[in-house]
Amino acid sequence: MMVQILAEIKKSIKYWKKHKMIALVSIFPPLLICLLFVGVFKTTGIVNVVVVNNDIEQQADSWTEKFLDVMETRTGTIPYFTLVSKDEATAGHMFDMHQTFAILYIPEGFGKSIEDGNPLSVSVKFTAAHEDISKNVRLGIEARIYDFVKLYGLDTNARPGITIERNLQNEALPRSGYMMAGILIWTMVFFGLLIGGALGANEKEGGTQTYIKMASKGELSALIGKWAAAVIISGVMLIILTLCYMLFFGVKFPNAASVLYLLIMFFALTFIFSLPGVLYGMKAGDFRLVPAPMIILSITLWLVSGALNPLEFSAGYAFFKYLPTSSGIRIMSYALFNRGEQFVQESFTILLSWIAAVFVLFFIGIYLNQSKHKKLSLHRNQQSIRTRSAD
């Protein structure tokens, strides 16, 4: 049986090498996911705002200029604003043509009103069709006003008020960076399912399924061989993808231990997910039916497991924390960014339980399959005995 399994592994690897298009298909979705999900959080940091400055009596050191300088500062929280001065008609046209997201109107006498201690309100016209961007604009402008008041009023003791004294528990980590831990985990799950599915489907596709059935313990050897081959091929694919992530999306492994964690997660997750992948592929028998359900399944698991923000702040936390993908993301977040140490032990326990469950289910499956075959052959023998005695 060992020889059969090894032969199956070799055959599967040859199949993969021969079908480069399938390999290409499996690389596209992870890169697309990175582009879609990670990229979107990298692109809304700076916003163009057109300024219509009606405070015509301003001077270089006027309060209006100081206010606009603070609006353009590139410190503190994003979004940062790039201000472009235009007259009212041009600004209105730019807004209508969607060339700018917002217009800041500075009223006449604004600087003087600040000087007098009773500031006039500025106006901001913006597109409110997208809650998240309008939130960023609303809060971003409020943040700059806070900075302005702090700089010229509170820090100089010109007025009383309250300010923020912030203490950050961890080092800074961009959200797009945080998401990469989850994407590494998703990639493992996706490869396990997709490559397993592709290998599982190839026998029916190539018409070699009958030969496997004819060989003694052929189906079992094929299943184990494909399962192992799926893990091996996933490993090679993961190396390529991890290098892409490092090159294009800034993934960094801070120490050797983090690489070790990656390896452990890889073996655990591809082991768990490539088995259902192979079984599904065998059932479907057509690679074209593999990618879509595997993408749906893997992305669903990834999203409900804390892909975008940590699981403990997501809906369904109490239930979803038991998923193997949640444990994987938590362990990788700890390995890469030193976040969530308190969840590591629990996550490892959950992962080990899943691995054990996969083993148990696999052996139960084999036992049931063999019992079914035994019953079938017994039934056939009895039938042939009856036929002979009747003759």
Next chain:
Amino acid sequence: MKVDLKMWFRQPKLLIMSIAPLLIISVFAGFFLAKVEILPVAIVMEDNDPAAVRLKDYLMKLESGSGVTWFHAEEDGNAAAQKKFENGEVLGLITIPSNLSGKLNSGEAVEIPISINNINDDVTKNFIQRMQYAFNCFNEGLVCGSTVYHIPRVNFIADTSPDLPMLKYICASILGLAMLLGASLATVFSVAREFEDSTIKELVMTPKLINILGGKLLSAIVQSIIAAVFILLEEWAVFGYLPKNLFMQLLYFFWGVLFSVGLAAVIASKMKRTLTAGILIMVINIGSWWVSGGLAPSEAWTGLLRIIADYWPGTYFYQVYINASLLGNVSGDLIARNMIITGIFGAAMLLAAYAVFVKEVREV
């Protein structure tokens, strides 16, 4: 046309390939991306000073432009709050110091300590900005002794009120994607299948190849209408989204189809395989949807992505389609400009499609 439609209906694989990616994006983006986070915080009040109570109220009641509460705030004792923070149950710990009124009346700038579990910079940003907003509200009109202190305030003028939930934006953009992707995939399947099944040899006998391409275009229109209506019904049933001015959707649909099918036909004629051409078309359409403002309006971006968006004609379709579907109308100048840009691209691609199709057919 009839042959293509029959083939499409008889092959569930083709139907699945047309609708599944749209369904996946719609459901996932709708359920998981289109949410504004409500941040859990613990507030510790060192006393019940009136200014402290006022600040606590601001923190607990602040809302976004669409009416979402910024913080899920709980008032706790110091030890309980500290424990919650350390266990990761709350993201922030705000301690309002005692005798706040007294300190303010004596002219002080009082620092309010906030500890943040900065799991990532986005959470930190949201947390700090919401606090800054609350502090602006508190500092405005602050009365200390006999003096009232003001700060500059902003009068926000939105083009629609309240701010539209992100979910609606994403639903609108996905419906736009359904039109473009549905038409592109249908074209790819019907053109590439002829090459794949070698039935193209029979089509060569046809006196006018343009009729073949025209038939395939009509079939693509029917298929993409079905895909788009399916996604529209799904969004209506699952997310309660319906675009404003439903009648205009038909016009936008034809605009989208004419814009997208040419490129799809070029790719299908060149690649000649349904699976590979279909996947390439999916990648191009989904990538284009994202670049063109599928998840956030492109005018809110800067840098390389904005430049790409400005040069990609798809942006001009989505810009009009999304805004018109959400707001009911857009400026006439915008429609005219964007129709010209996308029209030129669509016409050029249709001409290219015919030329490439004829060349590839003759080579076969």
